[in-house]
Amino acid sequence: MPRIPDSIGKYKVETLIAKGGMGAVYKAIHPTLNRPVIIKKLDLRGRKDITERFKREARILMDFRHDGIVNMYDHFKIGKSYYIVLEFIDGKALDQVIREQRYLDNATAAYILYQTALALSYAHSKKVIHRDIKPANLLLSKKGEVKLVDFGIAVSDEDSEKGLTIEGMSLGTPGYMAPEQFRDSKNVDQRADIYAFGVLAYEMLTGKKPFTGTFTAELVASIQKGKYTNPRRYNPRISTVLLRIIKKAMRPSPRKRYKTLAPVIKKLGRFLRKYNREELKKVVSDLASGKEPEKPKPAKKKRVIIKVALIGAGIVAVLVLGGICYYTGIHNELLHPGSYGGIVFNIRMSNIVQPANKIFINATIYKEGKKLIRIENRRIIFRRVRKNADHDSYYIRSFPVFVRTGSYRAKLNIEDSLNWYSFVVSSEGHRPNLSCKRVINIDKYLTEQVPVTVNIKPINIITEEPITDFINIDLYQKGKWVNITEAGPIFPGEIYSFRVRCKMYYTKYFSTMIKKGQRDLNIIIGLVPIPGILILERESDRISFRLNGNNRIISAEKIPKELDLNITKKFKGRIPPGEYNLDIIYKKKRKSIHVKIESKKEIYIVASVDQKTGEIKFLIKQNS
Structure with a gap:
């Protein structure tokens, strides 16, 4: 177990949060503010590019002052190690929340995306491209805040990329990288972050990544073609507004994406108008605290004129009824009961x-x-x-x-x-x-x-x-x-x-x-059972047939269909093998015959009426 120092500079160390090959992350106490902070330590020697990126992250964060971006308090060097002191966020990373919840509802996702877009847009206004937007780099706090973190591979107009990223080099997390970022990470602009923002939205609303896998040729080809599963296949309840944002943000061609996040912020702000922001903040707080949050509900609007409300309700009812009829086809059952039938799926789940x-x-x-x-x-x-x-x-x-x-x-x-x-x-x-x-x-x-x-x-x-x-x-x-x-x-x-x-x-x-x-x-x-052939012939239109009490029967053909026994004077159909009760009906008279249908055999029945007595007569012929 690695030894934890009692202090780093003026900061008293409490715990070791993580340790890797390039350094470590500690939780410590600020000496004057008496509040917890995060200390990132870089002790990798011999890698000038890593050291320069670490220093550049500090320079970027030092210039930032935004509620949606983690604050930096200090940067210093002790011996051969570099340190950054950052704001401590008491909560969880968004990727952990997604794993726990599977996916987020529209309102919660829109709120987190809105806060992220504000922070990312601020960074873009400072000529900084993050280049690694993903759920792991968004922290949700127990106070209901959303914080953007880790500018370790960010690029700024004010900092030279010379020696850090060369032409053709790829930097970022493969599943979130824009197509152009694979070709040349050095010269990407804010549209690469907007693409990753779209991937982030996709994952929040479905619990799945649009593209999975490591840095492979197949993954790069899929991203460049822009072929991914429609998010509504995983979550049919995704709002149309959010679905459109995902699709436009994730266009493979940078020219077809949003140029800036301003229209995205406007759309999300309009979508969130119907929700109480404090309630959404409480949902984020519950998610960060490991509590089961209440699903956000639209805020109640002020009472409107009753007449207008009734008219609106009537229009909605008609549209809903029309939609139900269109998608379920129930109107066909009502209007054409002899030609349509209903189906219901009943699934038992564990x-x-x-x-x-x-x-x-x-x-x-x-x-x-x-x-x-x-x-x-x-x-x-x-x-x-x-x-x-x-x-x-x-x-x-x-x-x-x-x-x-x-x-x-x-x-x-x-x-x-x-x-x-x-x-x-x-x-x-x-x-x-x-x-x-x-x-x-x-x-x-x-x-x-x-x-x-x-x-x-x-x-x-x-x-x-x-x-x-x-x-x-x-x-x-x-x-x-x-x-x-x-x-x-x-x-x-x-x-x-x-x-x-x-x-x-x-x-x-x-x-x-x-x-x-x-x-x-x-x-x-x-x-489909191999059928027998049933031929029913009637000498008068006033004679009708019923088989097992019905005037229709399902045929035994490779593609079964419903047959009408009385649609013509002479009926011929392929009938499933079995025993049937055939009724011959004339006016109020009825004669019943027991009929046995056998595979590959033919039965011919002719029905007529005695003109003198009015009695029903029939003749049966059976051929092999």
Whole structure:
């Protein structure tokens, strides 16, 4: 254990905070002010560039007087070591707060960004470029302050870079560096700091870095291309104002970024008008103190004229109702009940994962056909509904979404797990065991498994019953199909193709990309039974058919669809194998027939009415 000196110069040392190859950081007591200070010690010998940077940091901070930048009290040399005495900030670094909270809400993030922008803009006004803006260099104090620190690699117009940074040298933290900073750190301007400011905002609002990794060619290429995951995929609640700031600040081309932070400060100031600044300061104080802060709420506005308020409320209600109709499609269920049906996702989660309000769930619905077609205007919103009786899990349920009847697949990203589900949506009254909306129940526990765990469950897509017999699941590996039990491990970052074969069902092929970070793949895949052919012919339009009490039925085709038994005088359809009750109806008369549909066999039924007695007659032909 390194020895801690009793004093350094006139300062009484209390503790050693950190020690490294270039020096150490101590907490000490100021002799006259009687308050804690930080002493940074540099004792690296033989590296003139490091010594000059240390001295330049002191010169920069000596000229600064800003509430958002850490204060410097002293600079001196004892023996061969240099020292800087800085203001002690009792709190936490922002990167530690992000790890603890996962990500910050819009108001808190905007407040910290606003204070940071003010401090950084002040530095820019002094012709100083920080060159290392990141969460670790922002301190939150228990007094609710936000302080910018560490100007160790900053560059100033008043200080020569000769011998410190040469043409083509890269300085900074790779994940936060602007593209031009990789090419030449010496000649960057304030727009490099603005780029890092955008990365900082991204990380605060998502808990993730837009670009991860060390100083590699792949990382540099990604940053230069400006390709990163939309932050709303990680946090859909990000404010539009903050999202626009991130996107413009992080433009790869410096010419397309903000030229200064002035417009950013203006936008953030306008955004924060609806919040109480003292409450936001209290949130920062709680975060720095390790307390769970209360989520900031917009301040109450003064009472307005009731008539205007009612009109405004009415307009908002109409817009909200319109938005609900547009994104959920509920108006189609009301206006076209025979052609649309509803779907609800019901997910059971373990209590050991993140709280429900911080779980990342992204759901997309695709219409099956020759190609999967994404349903663009159906936004799926989830909410926590209740705890389970066993108290170790809870349920997250989506609001119902209404789509046209037919065959669909749903893709759900739940945290780092990719899940696919096949299902059929039919109109009300034609769903097995359901009288209203189609519900997909998902029992989901996030696990730590490498390689990817694959769980494929075939179901009869018509009856929704599990298929357990005569199943063969194959994986396409090394140019051939291999039974999944004999295949090699599956790792993230690749596209995998699966084949599901089952006696008396059509073979199903399925391909999916397993992204990096995903730990398990769950596929509930609907297989279509090989059908029989049912032909229903009626000699009069006044005769109608009902099969199991319905005048519609789901076909057993590779792409199932809903069929109307009475749309023409002669109906012909591919029907799932099974036993059915066929009703022939004429006026108030009804005749019931037991019909057995077998795979690859045809049944032909002709219905007519005796002209003399009015009795229903029928003829059945069955062909192999």
